[in-house]
Amino acid sequence: MNLSATALRFDPALPWWAIAALAGLALLVAGFALWRGLRGWAWRGLAGLAAALALAGPALELGSRAGLSDIVILLDDRSASQSLPGRAGQTDAALEALETQIAALPGTELRRVTLGDDDDGTLLATALSRAIAAEPEARLAGVIALTDGRLHDPAMLPAAAPAPIHTLLTGQPQDWDRRLVIEEAPAFGLIDQEVSIRLRVEDQGAVPDDVQGRSANLRISIDGEEEQVFAVPPGLSLEMPLRLAHAGQNTVQIGFDAPASEAGPPELTDRNNAAAISINGVRDRLRVLLVSGEPHAGERTWRNLLKSDAAVDLIHFTILRPPDKSDGVPVDELALIAFPTRELFLERIDDFDLIIFDRYSVRGILPPDYYMNIARYVREGGAILVAAGPELASVESLSLSPLGPILPARPTGRVVDEPFRPQLSDDGRRHPVTTALPGAPADGAGNEAGAGDGWGRWLRMVEVTPDAQAQVVMTGVDDRPLLLLDRVGEGRVALLASDQVWLWGRGFEGGGPQLELLRRIAHWSMKEPELEEEALLADVSDGLQVRLTRRTMQPDAGPVAITRPDGTVEEVPLAEDGPGRFTGDWTAPEPGLYRLQDGDLRRVLALGPAAPREFEQTVASGEALAPLAEASGGAVLNLSEGVPDLRVVPEGRRAHGQGVAGDWIAITSRDAATVTGLERRPLLPGWAWLGLVAGLILAGWLAEGRRGSGGGGGSPMPDAPGRA
Template structure:
């Protein structure tokens, strides 16, 4: 590269003024008809040029090597069948051929797994942006063509783009497609999962015939089998039967070996879906045996919860009351005992007996129906007052067999401070209650009365009152729950007596534990998936020890994981799963199922290799899609603008275009003319002008 530069010895304005004056004088002489105007003008211009210091600048250049970018797809879909070997062989062969070419460099870019799938488009764009465009001689991608970011592929590439496609023409795959799955579902109601079984590739004739067996299980339970057609969307009904996480596993029957090749992978033949079970509304029946100061406490608590449907009855006029008032003149409504306790008792999630007395309102058969209701999964909460120690106690009814304690007949009328027991510090109903007292002092207020009871065996006493007698007892009966509060003085906390206490929090926990809310289960195994495959296990128990936790992998491998005590019945451990899938957890009699990773990983959505997503970019750059099942192509140099692919004697070839890029390594500069030549030019032109004007000779015309 040669350029003309100026290096003036004076400010550039002075030579410019001199050049302008020279042209002005020459023009004036021409106008006046004076001889020699040309030579005098040239002399002025030569003087101006000499002062401007013209110089010739010459750049020193050196050639740059060509760059070839090779993308290697190392994602999960490239790990099936013989694709890993195809990828390795093709990448090594291309690398060796580029190394043998003169003036060529190789840039290898590996595309790894990502939660969003194969990000080949982003990797290609970044690799091209990292290199000078005038040095890129070609781009080669070794891939199965299954990318999930085709929208960010570059619009153009300054060199041929070739795709070496893995896989084989006879490949085929069957997959389970989850089209729609709910994140939440109502308990005891059907939820619907929309799915489809899709076949892709060269499906053997034997696999195309008939329906496919679909197996579904919830929380690792017994499988249900359905025969479903292929390539048809259908709604699969599932029923969620408990609150919290429900893991639904759906799997296809394995395909029997036939005459044709096996399918590429069975990893997309199953899916695990987590559905959180929620209650539509909690239906609570509150029966108050008589008006009292604490009655409003229960009503306010339950009415304040928008998720609770409350039916409240207060018995104001028992049948044994005789005051002479005619029945038709009473404004009170009759207690609908038959409808509530016989016909519609199973509609309630919780029944609360608040200071209820046995006065003949409910016949014995109704109490027996309440017992059946609890054993089948219902919940009862008894808030007892002095009536518990009388002949009208619920313990003397058929319901007494499911109550967690029986009264001694003594009522303790003295102030006492509620205390947590050792079980109470562990049980989620009472653990962590705000302001819990320490010993005989604390921030809770005192209560003034309680009934003395003797607890049944295996009943959890979580709070004690006067003389360390049981105050709050919790028990499981069959599939149901029974809770008993042996005092009717909890309302004192709500009124702020002696500082009050966590009245609403305690009553809310009791009610929700009775209704089997998962966060209040005393024996629970929790798994907090913070992201990806990292899990924090928490074992909540009433025992002094827990673990080890037994983890069963999707392939049947079993691992033992030790849990570390965190105090108050909490044991934790951090763990990282080796891969996505369905894991079974077991600690003693407690089991649960954990689904890690997406329900249908994007890498396994499609498995049959195809190049249609890259075809437009390949065609625009003059490249070629070559199937590696036909052999690894040769690599050649082709001139820019020529066809970059072809068929050789034995196999295909692909081409790269040498770019012949250069870089400037130095500059040299020398004056356009030496100073003595400038002096001669200026003096010669001035002398010619003087001779022509002074002696009337026209040397210019003779010349």
């Protein structure tokens, strides 16, 4: 600690204008004396100025200063890429050596900053800028970063720094890696139409000769199904065509096995050899064929439902004049459109997503081969919905046609003309088509007339006997089957054994969810994922938080087996969360690809990128940090060549170099200090100012007095008048 003058301060006894006026008066008097030729003019002026200065109150401000230590920032990169083989050991050894050297330097403090993982990658530039900004610029002697140089926020790097910034790179010169790069992938794709993913396989680092240029066997699968294998040469961008099979999320897995090398070390990591892409499958247009067997009160129910959906292309035919009708009108005088049976049911049938038979009777319009082709269409993935009236119980029933074997029930021949209130069966409370329908009647609500809860009543239904594999989701009179759903081959069949659903739309006795029920039936028939009765769903929230949902017609479900990216398997139990619905919460340990399985149901879940950003580029490089190191006078060195010596150099001198023992880096000595106290002392005490002013006045008086004395050198006095 030392004491030194830091500034000259003033404590005026009068306003500054008065002091200035006094100084001006002193100069005026001195000037007048000079004009009159008086010898004491200079002393008079100095006396006046000294008086003005004394009134200004000059004082010396003395400060006590204490020296401050220099600060060195040591940035320790512990992001995921630093966990690659050998890098953690290099970092630990360098940290120990540098901390020992810094501790041996007198007047030097160490600030250690540890950088971890972030969702956006390695934010080294942000951490570096914050660490520098947190320290006083006058004390910062240097920054040393232990990293692989792979940062993901280069825009945050400062253009310059007040002290040398050194980068010590981990890794080895022979490091190399091969990675998968997804250049472009669509977020949406049309079902049954090709979508393209553009990708390439890229080599980085010192690739061994026996791996250089070798093609990678690229495996591609959708939702964990059968893989396709392609040979892809490195460095070449390719368009890979895919075809989405279903609506909703389609998870595309792409990956290749790490190439083995006999001439060099293995690649750094295989975490970037795979990728997962979620593509949402959508239908371009839902193509529906509606065939009404005859005009009736509920015919427009289906038409209005389907026409209200902008995504539906509807073709609707109503059979107004069946072949057995004889009214004597010549055919060439009928203003009716001929039913294009061959085109619709043979040539173009596969273009439709759903065929609806609304009160259709077998009257010879379609020959048996056409019905057989419809059955083939269903078994190969098509869907039909039969909304039946009394004709189903007659000799013109569809069940007696070649289409009968794929229907989920057989009519008994009885039509029940009795009011009833539709009810949900046990299966209906579980099935997504009917579960949670608005206004569903409570358990045990009766069908009797006037029952007050639930939906409005219907007035007629056809008695049917369901097949063993069919699902009865709604019942009518005396719990007889009303709505039945079934799977046939790859397709779907639904049977509504009543033509009275239109009463709900008219609000009869309070009505019911007519449009919602018919919409669900139609979309289930077209295999919409949200209406699948057997499904395994996963909703991701808050990064790695997953809500597992299992929909099933069984009384229990789970646990769900989850295969992690490293191959280990864990089980997550599920708890019932409503009829046919079981849920469980699970937190993934890290981003990556996870495979979920419950029985025959499988699902692939991508949490974050399959290859985290930390593993996109893994070969160490100082390219991003080199400009900052050069601008600040620092260096970029490889730890594979050893930990450099640490020196202290004066500010402005070179901060790195190579000595006999190897490379060295330096910090700059800043010699910073702080003021610990202040003391103000008058320039002169009051009596001294008084003596100074008085002395100057006396000097002026004496100078003028000498002029009038009789001593030599003076001018003779003028002659006095003589006396006579």
